Amino acid sequence: MNLSVQYLWLIPALPLLAAGIGALTPRSGKAIAAGATIGAMGLAFVLSCGALVTALKDPAAHLVANFTWFELGHSAVRLGWLLDPLTALMCVMVTFVGLLIFIFSTGYMHEDANFTRFFCFLSLFAAAMLGILIANSLLLLFISWELVGLASYLLIGFWFHKPAAAAAAKKAFITTRIGDLGFLLGMLWLSDATGSLLFYDAGKGVLETSALTALVTQTTVGGLAVSTAIGLLLFCGAAGKSGQFPLHVWLPDAMEGPTPVSALIHAATMVAAGVFLIARVYPLMSADQAIATAPLHALSVVAAIGAITALLGAVIAVAQNDIKRILAFSTVSQLGYMMLALGVGSWVAAIFHLLTHAFFKALLFLAAGSVIHAAHHEQDIRQLGGLKGPLKVTFATFAIGMMALAGVPFVFSGFWSKEAILHAAHGWNVSHLPFYAGLVAVVLTAFYMTRLVAEAFFGQARSPASEHAHESPAVMTVPLVLLAICAVLLGFLGTPYWPWLQHTLDPKFHSEPGGGGLMVTSIVLVALGIGSGWAVYGRRLRAKASAPDPIEAKVPDLFAALAARLGFDELYAATVGRLNTFLADAADVFDRYIWDGAVRLLAGLGQFTGNVTRETDENLVNGGFDATSEQLKSTAKTYSRAQTGDTHGYLMLVALGFVLLVLAVMLGGTR
Amino acid sequence: MSLSPLQLCLLFSSALFCVGLIGALSRSNTILVLLGIELMLNAANINFIAFWRFGPAPAAGTGVVFVLFSIAVAAAEAAVGLALVIAVYRHQKNIRLQEANRLKG
Amino acid sequence: MTLAFLAIAFVTVAAAAVAMALRNLIHSALLLVFNWAGIAAFYLWAGAEFVAFSQLMVYVGAVSMVVLFAVLLTQRSPQSFREQPDSISRVIGALLVGGAVLGVLFGAVLSSRLAPSAATATPTISVKELGSLLMGPHAAALLIVGVILTVTLIGAVIIASTDHAESGKDES
């Protein structure tokens, strides 16, 4: 079974159709909406598998199908589909994880009144996401990118009657829009510089040698190569979407949406779009590596930002109490890892981590959703506790996810993918700082995940909600189990001993030697993290929900700062927000007095001219017409006076006319 | 004076027509005006029948058919006319025809 | 024969004249109904049986109902069935114009040389022949009349409706 590239559009089209069906289904048609969505997603999954088969025939080839969207004068706007192992693997991942999450959602959202709307949005999101993946044009990618943003906005604000959800939706939308501005500028610049937006177009695409060479050789302000500048602008978009350091603030708030949404969008797929974007345009990003003298390499920025994000997310996650928030910050941290990997030159490792992360983070979120569902929408881990007993399946799967995330060696996929990244970072010859940041993040990740598990699942129940917890229905647990299996197995696709994935994605890949020592180091660090986490939280289990956190007891200031997410939100409010207000005010003043004055002056001039013309017109030109029409009007008025509205009068006139006619005929007529 | 039956009929219908005309002209009540017009219509119908009965080509039966159509149309006219009267009444609270002159020039 | 005609004509015209002169609307309407019945009698006299019965059915049975309903629906109280007298000037004008028309018509009729018809035999038309005529040469007209009646029915109901929909459904 394989799918040729011409029919690649079917993959996003199916969920789009399902979204249409969902939008037209009345509220009572839950089965129709869910059935259409899941069916479309299942079909898309099958098609993706077919696409993967096609792509694997020649991993090095970029199969494309381009067409002209519309023509604009001499230039034409062209779009196209692209099929290579990256696309295919991502498609398979997105459709598979999406399918499982959709199935999970039927159970999780079953009580919701707007069930059909939810599934409509989910389908829309899936369609847009798949559109990003198959795009062979930066423009198509951008369109899908914005659609993804829209769907994300709709889904975060799905419970828009909650003010927090509405605010979070707005925040996410606006924050990502800031990044997208960069993306848009980069895209326009790219289009201007190369005249095309297609990635691969038989040698004329922007990712192909001729265009890249042209881009690298031009320089712009500050001695930057054009490719660097464009790459950095594109990276702005990626940073916004993937929640990288300065723009990461929206991601934790996005957890206000329903948990399946958090799992699908804000853990597994959408946030990975940024990583995917950088991986997709990797030739462009890495083009400036050829110039050793360049003041700044785009990938260095990516690596720095990734390292900062990885560390920052991990640190903040330590002090969070909301189960979904912890996972959200862990996502931020892991996305930082991926960016780090991209930055240090190993995009294959980034994609590898992306794939494994997608599975185990989706697993963690869905398990968290199951916990929340079971505990009657209690999300605070201090209020939970003791869930190990009642939620056996959930606990088991959550533990697997946790160990995968923490990077417990050998068995779990997270270990291998993280290992690949650290390996790449270690080998980066520019700086070792990202590598060390990654190591610290490894410890912290293990630490906070241990904390989470210990608080939520061990000990005794600390609130009525967790006391009455019960296992979720099969429709929710079965996806968990499937994801858990994948979270374990997926790691074996990319071990240093059998780097299938790496070779598939990048046929030129060759593993660097000397991984053994690094592996030992990271195993020690993971053990350290888990051990310290267990020492702090596991040995003396929390007895009451209101008891202070052990770290909080030791260093309250630091904990408070972390719990407040290091004040990024406040900082933005104080700086960006205030600056924005100031600028708006300034613009207002400028507008009102300076521009307006100029405009008024012009307008006054225009008015004067107009007056002059009008006078001429009215008195000279129109005079004659006016007189004529006045005449007409007065005549008409005279005539209309005959229309007295007196029906009797009309009738009488008719009768008199008749009499006169008859008389005329009789007296003067000839017969 | 020897009048043919046809002439008698025509005189009859003329008289009826004029009675209807005078009624329609002199009364201010819209219903009565409508009735006067009905009367004129009926007078016309009488002419049709008279010419069918005493005219040169009675066999065709066209006169009768015409009267039938005329009656049907007159019924329709009465229905619409009186519906209009009711609408006018609802609007101006009386049905004096000379007051229904909103559209005058 | 002629005597019967004269009687019918006299009664009919008299009824119409009185109806147009009366101030009580209901009496006017009822007299007009009587007048229509008289016209039906004329049709009978003339041998147009079917037309006579149609006239009875449509005018006496249906139009009269519409008229009476309209009269009742447009009066505020039973006391106001008496119309205010119409302005004398208009009445005089109407009489003058009507008289002129009458004179002209009478003059025209009397002066015309309408010979006493050669066809002494009374023409008759059976219902069956009438039906064939209607369905044959005049089928198109029949259809159009049907459409007109339907449209009229709907239109009358819409014009007069909101609360008094009955007045529209009378012409059957």
Add this chain to the structure above:
Amino acid sequence: MLGTGLLKGLGVTAKNFVGSYHDPERYTTIEYPEVKPKLPEAYRNFPFLVTENAMDPMGTLRCVACQICEKECPPQCIYIEKSKDKKPDASGKMQIYPAIFDIDTSVCMSCQICVEVCPFDAIKMDQVFEIATTDRYDALLLRREQLAKPNSYYQSIHPTEAAEVDGRLAADRKAAEEKAKAAAAAKAAAAKAAAAAPAAEAPKTPPPAA
């Protein structure tokens, strides 16, 4: 199906129509003036006064004019005047009797309270219903003579109740007789004793009242 109910209804009326000709159970009408309705025993309407002897109604009224009924009557339709003298009643005892006993039947509501309260079983409920008259006043005011009806009539209209009343009265009377007999015996004994008493005291003691 629409219409079956209508047919069923037609069937019911048809059955009634046919049945009224041959089924006396259905045809319950009584042609009244010719055929009198058979009143149920418990039917009560207007009170009457019981007399012991049909031959001498006024002489044998059970009523002793105690006026309890007059006081109890809710619409106050009874008017009684006591007699000045006494007459022997059925058992021969001397009693006051009603000189006037009127019931205004235009007021009476047949509540039966007078019957309930009468200690002498002298007033009972009648079964009359054809008492329409042409006079609104006097004809509806029933006098003692019109009200008095013999005990045999009472037995004919309310047999069960009358038997019970008669039994009770007979028992009372018997008890009274025995008491009287005993009293008489005592008297006789006393007389004997008195006779046996010293003669000197005899003129001083008056004879005990009977």
Add this chain to the structure above:
Amino acid sequence: MNAAFLATLSLELLPAQLRDMVTGWLPEPWRWLVNSILAIAVILASFGLLFAYLTLAERKILGRVQNRPGPNRTGYFGLLQPFADGVKALTKEDIVPRGADHLLHFLAPVALLAFSIMTFAVLPFGRNLVAVELDAGVLYFFAAGAATELAVFMAGWASHNKYSLLAAMRALAQLISYELPLLLSFVPVIMIAGSLSTQEIVHRQSGWMFGFVPQWHVLTPWGFAGFAIFMTAALAESNRSPFDLPEAESELIAGHLTEYSGFKYALFFMAEYFGMCALCGMAVTLFLGGWQAPLPFLEFIPSYVWFATKMLTLLLGFIWVRCTFPRLRIDQLTRFAWKFLVPLALINLGTTAFWSLTSGWTGGLQIARWLVAIALVVIPFQLIGRKLSAGLGPRTYRYA
């Protein structure tokens, strides 16, 4: 009377011969006039008598249905009761309300009665017994019937009583509503018979199927449906229970008849019975084969006897219906007409067209024709009936 005359004297021709005996000696124009007057007199007399005894029969039957004897005091079995009623009505005070329109108040019952009697003119009472042979007899019948509405209005308006007026409007609404199904229900007959003449319609129903089944219209699917609709609408047109809303004594104090008493009331009463008789006679003519005998060997019985028998049966049916069904509410009444009877009558037109077009079918096709026609009658009845009674399920009355 000689023997030859006696020989020609058969029961069938008896009425005509009797008439000729009386008027035979008159010269032609006078003879026509007297004949007409005689016919009118006979009709008036016989229907007057029928009216009188119909009221008695109605009261007796109603009584029997309610397990009472009915009037039985006046004369033997109460046979003189109608005359006693008549005397009572005549001697009662004739009250005319103050402010009433005297002329119209008097004209209303007279007009009503006149129009009712006019309808008898075209009924074929026997093989040769019809007062006026009209080419458009059926049309005449219903034209005259339509005029009765005017009388009802006159009665309501002339009474100078707003309740009478309202009741008259209500009665008009009912009469107009039911006129439509009434007219539509007999159009199929005219389609099949191809004539508006009553005699012609009766003649079309002569003949026998299989030698003994009469070919009356009522014995065809469309005819049965038309008959049922006709009789239902006739009940309403003649203000009979359960459609006697215009004169509901208990609820609407007799509607437009409130201000009538004495003889005028009796006239209204009479007109109602005349109208009922006329409609029943028309139903007999249109659907029940007129004066034809129901079985071939019964043809020796004179035709007018058959007509009378059929008409009386229908009249008794009216009485039977009256004693069975409770009165309808006005909205139920009009809804029944517009939403049930009119659509059914219109569909019946289509059924009849089918019947007429397939008249050539024989053998197996004949059976198919019957089945299709029956389906065309029964299925709309079921569907529209279900819609009509939707939401009006069996009701339990708590205080009944």
